[in-house]
Amino acid sequence: MINRGSDWMQKVEVLAAWLLAFLWAAPLLYAVWAAFHPMDFVSRFVLTAPLTLDNFRSAWKVAPFARYFFNTFVLVSITLAGQFILCTMAAYAFARFEFPGKEIVFLLVLVQIMIMPDVLIVQNYKTVSQLGLVDTILGIGLPYMASAFGIFLLRQAFKQVPKELVEAARVEGAGWLSVLWKVYIPLAKPTYLAYGLVSVSYHWNNFLWPVIITNSTETRPLTVGLSIFGAPESGVNFSVISAGTLLAVSPLLIAFLLFQRQFVQSFMRSGIK
Amino acid sequence: MKLKRPISVQVYAWLLLLPALVLMVAFTHYPIVGGFIASFFSTGREGRASKFIGLENYSSMIADPVFWQVLQNNLIYALGVIPISVILAIFMAVCVNGRLPGRSIVRTAYFTPTILPMIAVANIWLFFYTPQIGLLDQIRGLFNIPSHSWLGDTSTALGCMMVLAIWKDAGFFMIFFLAALQGIPPELEEAALIEGAGRWYYFRRVTLPLLMPTMLFVLVNATINSFKLVDHIFILTKGGPDNASSLLLYYIWEVAFGFWDTAYASTLTVVLLVILCLAAITQFRYMEKRVHYQ
Amino acid sequence: MKRFFSGRVLMLCSLAILLLGVAPAQAAVNLNMYYPVAVGGPITKVIDDMIADFEKANPDIKVKAVYAGNYDDTRVKALAALKANQPVQLSVLFSIDVFELIDQGVIVPFDDFATTVEDKKWLASFYPALMANSKAKGKTWGIPFQRSTIVMYHNKDAFKEVGLDPNKPPTTWNEMVAMAQKLTKKDAAGNVSRWGLHIPSTGYAYWMFQALCIQNGEELMNQDGNRTYFDKPAVIEAMQFWRDLAVKHKVMPEGTIDWGTLRQKFLEGATAMMWHTTGNLTAVRDGAKFNFGVSMLPASKRLGSPTGGGNFYIFKSANAEERKAALKFIKFMTEPELTAKWSIATGYTATRADAYETNVLKKYVADFPAAAVARDQFKYAVAEFATHENARNKKFLDDAIQSVLTGNKGAKEALTGAQAQAERVLKGYR
Numbered sequence: 001m002i003n004r005g006s007d008w009m010q011k012v013e014v015l016a017a018w019l020l021a022f023l024w025a026a027p028l029l030y031a032v033w034a035a036f037h038p039m040d041f042v043s044r045f046v047l048t049a050p051l052t053l054d055n056f057r058s059a060w061k062v063a064p065f066a067r068y069f070f071n072t073f074v075l076v077s078i079t080l081a082g083q084f085i086l087c088t089m090a091a092y093a094f095a096r097f098e099f100p101g102k103e104i105v106f107l108l109v110l111v112q113i114m115i116m117p118d119v120l121i122v123q124n125y126k127t128v129s130q131l132g133l134v135d136t137i138l139g140i141g142l143p144y145m146a147s148a149f150g151i152f153l154l155r156q157a158f159k160q161v162p163k164e165l166v167e168a169a170r171v172e173g174a175g176w177l178s179v180l181w182k183v184y185i186p187l188a189k190p191t192y193l194a195y196g197l198v199s200v201s202y203h204w205n206n207f208l209w210p211v212i213i214t215n216s217t218e219t220r221p222l223t224v225g226l227s228i229f230g231a232p233e234s235g236v237n238f239s240v241i242s243a244g245t246l247l248a249v250s251p252l253l254i255a256f257l258l259f260q261r262q263f264v265q266s267f268m269r270s271g272i273k
Numbered sequence: 274m275k276l277k278r279p280i281s282v283q284v285y286a287w288l289l290l291l292p293a294l295v296l297m298v299a300f301t302h303y304p305i306v307g308g309f310i311a312s313f314f315s316t317g318r319e320g321r322a323s324k325f326i327g328l329e330n331y332s333s334m335i336a337d338p339v340f341w342q343v344l345q346n347n348l349i350y351a352l353g354v355i356p357i358s359v360i361l362a363i364f365m366a367v368c369v370n371g372r373l374p375g376r377s378i379v380r381t382a383y384f385t386p387t388i389l390p391m392i393a394v395a396n397i398w399l400f401f402y403t404p405q406i407g408l409l410d411q412i413r414g415l416f417n418i419p420s421h422s423w424l425g426d427t428s429t430a431l432g433c434m435m436v437l438a439i440w441k442d443a444g445f446f447m448i449f450f451l452a453a454l455q456g457i458p459p460e461l462e463e464a465a466l467i468e469g470a471g472r473w474y475y476f477r478r479v480t481l482p483l484l485m486p487t488m489l490f491v492l493v494n495a496t497i498n499s500f501k502l503v504d505h506i507f508i509l510t511k512g513g514p515d516n517a518s519s520l521l522l523y524y525i526w527e528v529a530f531g532f533w534d535t536a537y538a539s540t541l542t543v544v545l546l547v548i549l550c551l552a553a554i555t556q557f558r559y560m561e562k563r564v565h566y567q
Numbered sequence: 568m569k570r571f572f573s574g575r576v577l578m579l580c581s582l583a584i585l586l587l588g589v590a591p592a593q594a595a596v597n598l599n600m601y602y603p604v605a606v607g608g609p610i611t612k613v614i615d616d617m618i619a620d621f622e623k624a625n626p627d628i629k630v631k632a633v634y635a636g637n638y639d640d641t642r643v644k645a646l647a648a649l650k651a652n653q654p655v656q657l658s659v660l661f662s663i664d665v666f667e668l669i670d671q672g673v674i675v676p677f678d679d680f681a682t683t684v685e686d687k688k689w690l691a692s693f694y695p696a697l698m699a700n701s702k703a704k705g706k707t708w709g710i711p712f713q714r715s716t717i718v719m720y721h722n723k724d725a726f727k728e729v730g731l732d733p734n735k736p737p738t739t740w741n742e743m744v745a746m747a748q749k750l751t752k753k754d755a756a757g758n759v760s761r762w763g764l765h766i767p768s769t770g771y772a773y774w775m776f777q778a779l780c781i782q783n784g785e786e787l788m789n790q791d792g793n794r795t796y797f798d799k800p801a802v803i804e805a806m807q808f809w810r811d812l813a814v815k816h817k818v819m820p821e822g823t824i825d826w827g828t829l830r831q832k833f834l835e836g837a838t839a840m841m842w843h844t845t846g847n848l849t850a851v852r853d854g855a856k857f858n859f860g861v862s863m864l865p866a867s868k869r870l871g872s873p874t875g876g877g878n879f880y881i882f883k884s885a886n887a888e889e890r891k892a893a894l895k896f897i898k899f900m901t902e903p904e905l906t907a908k909w910s911i912a913t914g915y916t917a918t919r920a921d922a923y924e925t926n927v928l929k930k931y932v933a934d935f936p937a938a939a940v941a942r943d944q945f946k947y948a949v950a951e952f953a954t955h956e957n958a959r960n961k962k963f964l965d966d967a968i969q970s971v972l973t974g975n976k977g978a979k980e981a982l983t984g985a986q987a988q989a990e991r992v993l994k995g996y997r
Binding site for chain 1: 282283286287293295296298299302304311369373375377379382386387394397401444493497507522538550552
Binding site: 513 | 639643646647670671756757758759760768769770820821822823824825827828831832835837956958959962965966967969970972973975
């Protein structure tokens with residue numbers, strides 16, 4: 001940083017940054033507090049309060065979290081797999097081929113950047129219903145598999161592949177798919193990783209569309225499970241809800257804390273145009 | 274070397290494109306058109322088939338006070354959340370990019386809300402906002418300010434939603450600004466230092482313009498989010514009190530899946546789409562004038 | 568070579584996962600049902616145990632029960648499943664959804680297939696107050712399962728503290744106001760540290776409002792569910808009374824009071840009295856660190872409360888065999904012993920008089936008289952607010968109530984507005 005100005009100003013800035021960080025972390029820290037202490041201490045921060053795992057036990061018993069985890073895992077896997085396949089092919093077409101109608105199709109793809117399937121819940125529900133995919137995990141993921149964002153990113157990555165490598169492969173007699181598999185995809189690995197992390201985070205946390213599509217425990221992902229878990233008619237029990245919440249967010253949170261740099265790099269990379 | 278036009282290659286390209294295109298059209302473009310058409314019909318019910326009613330849905334919508342309330346809410350919400358979260362994000366990025374003690378912890382703290390599902394954090398914030406026993410009111414109690422029903426007061430309910438949205442998204446946007454900041458060559462900074470430029474001057478004249486491309490990306494994202502992310506309403510207020518904290522997409526959900534009035538919901542969706550389009554066009558136009566590509 | 572091998576494995580795995588994803592929710596051999604257990608906690612285990620007992624006694628019927636959230640969630644889910652032609656044969660749904668379900672053409676009346684003498688006796692064994700929300704157009708569409716009324720909980724220790732008799736909770740509106748004023752405690756800075764009374768106004772505001780109206784002598788809708796009475800003078804008076812509790816008598820905070828966090832506030836002593844569903848009874852008993860009492864709601868012109876809760880409904884989509892099986896199941900779940908067990912576990916009332924004659928419930932009530940309050944209130948109970956297009960009209964009413972309690976509209980203005988809106992919707996059903 002240049003020309004610090006006064007030292008005092010700098011100290012204020014550091015303090016502000018730290019205060020903001022504390023505010024930002026506070027809700028999660030509170031959830032941890034409430035989850036590990038009995039209900040009496042939900043609103044009292046007595047440092048010597050007894051620790052307990054009872055809330056986690058209750059939460060685990062009340063809602064089938066194991067099943068929800070499984071459903072969510074299947075959901076993000078299927079969605080990501082679909083996205084990788086479909087977006088790779090489409091990005092390849094955009095990056096390497098000339099064909100009539102290319103600009104029009106590209107414009108169509110642009111539309112989806114602004115208008116995502118999430119806001120078209122009424123009509124999309126009808127479509128999924130007609131396809132017979134209501135209350136299936138595939139039904140949740142299908143609208144997202146052709147991701148404009150993914151196509152953009154991969155197209156960008158493919159465009160940066162040096163022509164010489166492609167030429168070399170072609171000279172050796174490789175067909176187009178082979179070139180894709182052997183040259184483009186390996187070189188775009190960082191982009192795949194970045195996109196993968198973004199996609200997994202997004203779909204792990206997605207709520208509105210899954211809550212509309214799923215009706216039963218066999219398909220319900222974690223977010224939907226949390227919403228009904230946390231809203232019983234007679235009232236909320238914050239300790240148990242905090243415990244349930246921590247259970248639900250822990251995989252992603254732990255993965256994030258361990259692989260912070262990769263996460264951050266992914267999101268950074270996906271923003272660079 | 275772009276490929277020339279032998280027919281087989283073009284067909285090949287289309288085949289590559291087709292699966293993604295089919296799905297995209299099915300779940301984006303088709304519903305847009307379908308919804309538009311559906312807004313001119315009435316909702317079918319048992320014993321009453323759906324029939325063409327022209328602009329009747331639109332006139333009901335104009336006469337619906339809840340619609341206007343919800344529209345106003347969403348605009349206030351967007352106009353509040355977007356600038357504040359972007360400014361905070363830039364501040365965070367600048368802090369984390371510089372020589373801040375404990376930098377990586379701070380960065381983690383800023384980014385953590387992003388990877389948590391909104392539905393989960395809404396539960397936690399529900400407690401924060403609870404009067405008397407909730408955290409916010411306890412802090413107020415320390416200063417002897419009386420307790421307030423944050424979510425139960427029409428003048429603060431929407432604000433509560435906005436705070437939550439800013440908290441959730443600022444860290445996300447920070448990452449993109451951070452990327453951009455790290456792409457600024459350090460020579461620029463050194464040159465400015467030599468010329469005796471002040472920090473604020475440097476920021477305004479050098480950093481900010483170089484952040485413009487990222488700014489566009491972030492603004493687009495922020496705009497989409499402020500119309501798309503309504504999860505917290507389900508947990509905190511269900512749109513109340515008296516629709517004070519309801520947003521357009523939440524109202525659409527209520528009408529479509531609570532009242533099963535799909536025609537009216539389609540009409541509302543048309544409005545939402547128009548807003549999103551307008552926002553997109555405005556932002557692209559505005560930013561086009563200001564973006565400096567290298 | 569290695570790469571191809573792993574590629575193939577990857578593909579196979581993806582295929583497997585894909586197939587998993589396409590597999591719809593496992594259909595039970597016979598019956599699928601949704602239910603809204605409104606009390607969080609291991610209650611799902613109670614239902615599962617009851618079902619297990621049923622399946623043991625009826626090995627040819629399998630029942631799969633899916634917890635779908637609260638009443639609104641469950642209605643949304645059940646209707647969505649039915650519209651998507653998923654197999655659902657019966658469900659426990661909000662009693663007041665009956666008109667909506669009839670209009671959507673998804674339920675069948677019990678009279679059509681509960682035709683034997685024994686069946687008719689069974690149908691007649693439920694409390695009449697509860698059947699009020701089960702009957703429409705002269706037929707019986709729902710069987711009471713988890714039903715309730717609103718009761719008033721009070722903090723006996725707080726009563727003693729301010730010199731009130733802890734065993735004499737208020738029985739009239741005026742008494743309630745006077746006692747609440749005594750119970751409202753302010754701290755040194757003049758801020759309220761404990762309120763006298765809380766009546767929740769989110770979630771089910773209309774339900775609480777209905778209680779106030781009935782106590783003031785007015786019903787909010789007619790039996791056929793096609794006319795509302797939001798603008799009757801006594802109704803407006805009741806609304807004004809609710810608002811006055813905060814503004815004039817200052818025993819309640821201004822603005823809306825959240826349904827979900829109210830129980831916690833009561834348990835933490837933030838309010839000395841609360842109106843809430845009897846379904847909270849067990850949770851309050853387990854969580855209270857003080858003595859508390861439960862009583863009927865106070866009277867203005869008369870005593871009263873709306874009933875609440877869920878009924879069993881059987882769907883048209885069930886075939887004849889499934890309907891018979893569903894009927895058997897419902898009869899099993901509403902047997903005196905079982906409804907008693909359910910009542911004890913949740914705090915919902917037992918749905919029939921003979922349930923209270925069972926040993927287990929007799930003993931429970933003897934130990935814990937609070938459990939009988941909701942039942943005793945049945946004498947004065949009325950049907951819960953139910954109309955055609957109920958979700959819409961409920962929202963008009965809820966919005967009106969909330970607009971008055973937040974000070975944005977006057978009682979008369981808000982309620983006449985809501986009445987006009989409801990009229991427009993219900994006109995077509997007359």
